[in-house]
Amino acid sequence: MRVLALHLGLLAVLGALHFALPAYHHGNLARVMVLASYGIGYNLLFGYAGLLSLGHALFFASGMYGAGMLVQHGGAGAGAAMLAGTVAAAAVAGLLALVALRTRGVAFMIVTLMFAQAGYLTILYFGDWTGGDEGFVMAQAGQMLGGIDLGTPGARYLAALALFSACLMGSLALARAPFGRVLVAIRENEERARMLGYDTQAHKRGAMILSGAISGAAGAAYAILFGYVGASFAEVQYSILPLLWVLLGGAGTVLGPFVGALFMFYLIDLASGVTSAYMLIAGVALVLLTLYAPQGLMGEVRRRLWRGLP
Amino acid sequence: MLRLDEIVAGYGRARVLHGVSLSLERGEILCLMGRNGAGKTTLLRAIMGLVPLSGGAITLGDERLDRLPAHRVPRAGLGYVPQGRRLFAGLSVAENLEIGLMARGGDSGLRDEVLGLFPRLAARLGQRAETLSGGEQQMLALARALCLRPDVLLLDEPTEGLQPSMIAAIREVVAARRDAGVAVLLVEQRLDAVLPVADRVAFLENGRMGPVVSAGALRADRSVADRYLGV
Numbered sequence: 299m300r301v302l303a304l305h306l307g308l309l310a311v312l313g314a315l316h317f318a319l320p321a322y323h324h325g326n327l328a329r330v331m332v333l334a335s336y337g338i339g340y341n342l343l344f345g346y347a348g349l350l351s352l353g354h355a356l357f358f359a360s361g362m363y364g365a366g367m368l369v370q371h372g373g374a375g376a377g378a379a380m381l382a383g384t385v386a387a388a389a390v391a392g393l394l395a396l397v398a399l400r401t402r403g404v405a406f407m408i409v410t411l412m413f414a415q416a417g418y419l420t421i422l423y424f425g426d427w428t429g430g431d432e433g434f435v436m437a438q439a440g441q442m443l444g445g446i447d448l449g450t451p452g453a454r455y456l457a458a459l460a461l462f463s464a465c466l467m468g469s470l471a472l473a474r475a476p477f478g479r480v481l482v483a484i485r486e487n488e489e490r491a492r493m494l495g496y497d498t499q500a501h502k503r504g505a506m507i508l509s510g511a512i513s514g515a516a517g518a519a520y521a522i523l524f525g526y527v528g529a530s531f532a533e534v535q536y537s538i539l540p541l542l543w544v545l546l547g548g549a550g551t552v553l554g555p556f557v558g559a560l561f562m563f564y565l566i567d568l569a570s571g572v573t574s575a576y577m578l579i580a581g582v583a584l585v586l587l588t589l590y591a592p593q594g595l596m597g598e599v600r601r602r603l604w605r606g607l608p
Numbered sequence: 609m610l611r612l613d614e615i616v617a618g619y620g621r622a623r624v625l626h627g628v629s630l631s632l633e634r635g636e637i638l639c640l641m642g643r644n645g646a647g648k649t650t651l652l653r654a655i656m657g658l659v660p661l662s663g664g665a666i667t668l669g670d671e672r673l674d675r676l677p678a679h680r681v682p683r684a685g686l687g688y689v690p691q692g693r694r695l696f697a698g699l700s701v702a703e704n705l706e707i708g709l710m711a712r713g714g715d716s717g718l719r720d721e722v723l724g725l726f727p728r729l730a731a732r733l734g735q736r737a738e739t740l741s742g743g744e745q746q747m748l749a750l751a752r753a754l755c756l757r758p759d760v761l762l763l764d765e766p767t768e769g770l771q772p773s774m775i776a777a778i779r780e781v782v783a784a785r786r787d788a789g790v791a792v793l794l795v796e797q798r799l800d801a802v803l804p805v806a807d808r809v810a811f812l813e814n815g816r817m818g819p820v821v822s823a824g825a826l827r828a829d830r831s832v833a834d835r836y837l838g839v
Contacts, residue, residue, distance in 0.1 A: 476710050483707045486696035493656060493690075494756065495682035495711040605700075605734065 309463050316455050328455040330563050331462035332520050337555025338465040339512030340540035345550035347505040348485030352537050353410030356417040359532035360387040361514025366527035369440030376443040376522045387514020388507050395506040418532040433528030454523045461519050470552045473608040548594030552608050557595050609634045609791050610760050615664030617654040624650040626815045637792040639802040642812035648795045652762045656688050657681045687758030689749045691765050697738035704737050708755030722751045725781050743774030760791045767801050779805050799833050811836040
């Protein structure tokens, strides 16, 4: 009950902030919620199943381009675009799972990284369709949902909150469901999980598809809400970022991706206001956090204060 | 019940088991002994499908276990406690048991039954598995395997490195499972640790099956054990 109250409480606070925040932070928080949704997708595979992917930008970009290209070339609205992006990313994740899950450890990281790079190069190669390096600005029709323009600040914030709420509560449900518990068992000791009768490959495949779908939904939402689709979102940097958010916030915790994304976003934002060498400040802060909170912020809360925190 | 017919298995090109045959009946404890490197652990792993066979057959009742994928073997009725315990170290005692119980559909009656066998665990449900003592970890590994309600229990050196009181507690549970009709294949290095509970003792040497003798005969005359276990 306390756990549910905590998560619903966070969503209520985020809802209330819609009416209280100044425009700058209002826009930032909308972006953070979409990125945190991406982090939740990443956390499912890394935090719960223990599979460290370096290619999640492929799923984020699949969702983004799946949505964006349907709008640009098919004239679809936001609802259809969102669905297309999510399904496209899930399909890509399913295909990648067939290859990548034959490997483990460092090999898994390399395979996912290479496929993501292949995806990035594919976007550049088919520039006539994807806009290549420059990407494209979404047509306004792609931001319309039932007569509401999701590109306006208010609607954008609420749409981001809706996406984040669905991902957060879905993640909470998954952490408590048998599927999520088996993923944790796989992370802890895959062979033992298999020796208790669990088909660990099927579970990992399911986790990868679900992780890809959530990441893709975040990518599609980013395109729809912020009106831009670009190849930079398919670069390796966008595979590293969710890893950092999850590590900082706490891998295998439901709130960790949000806390990590918020922390990192504002750390860079604030540091860049102080000096042009803002990444140096961000780097020092990350090193300190790694030293003094090695399980991430929410991981430390779980370790020190609240053992049952999911 | 569990039957091994001329099984050949190993790792890559290295053969470890050379045509091992063995049968295990319901309600008996068969102890498998041999020197280091004799192939005891490989034999258990082969039964569980973790080491592929290159010859022979393993059957449980009428079911060919060697034709099943590894994750289906436990569901056929086998519980396995590997050497070194291999717990979900970062999870609590309760969570470790929960994972085992979920495989059986989350039977809460079974949970109480298993905890009744291990009162020490019942008092430490919230404790992380890695913080338990060696004996308690072994109890947890055994308890988790019992959560599958196995017909056959495979135990790989369950008393290794434990103090005498823990050995006695584990031995008591294993004997009780045997009395309840479970077939137990127990791998051990020390004869003294198994003679009090074993019904039969089989010796393995260099991946080949040696004699299988009754525990009573071995208590009367240990010369066979000296031959297969001595330096």
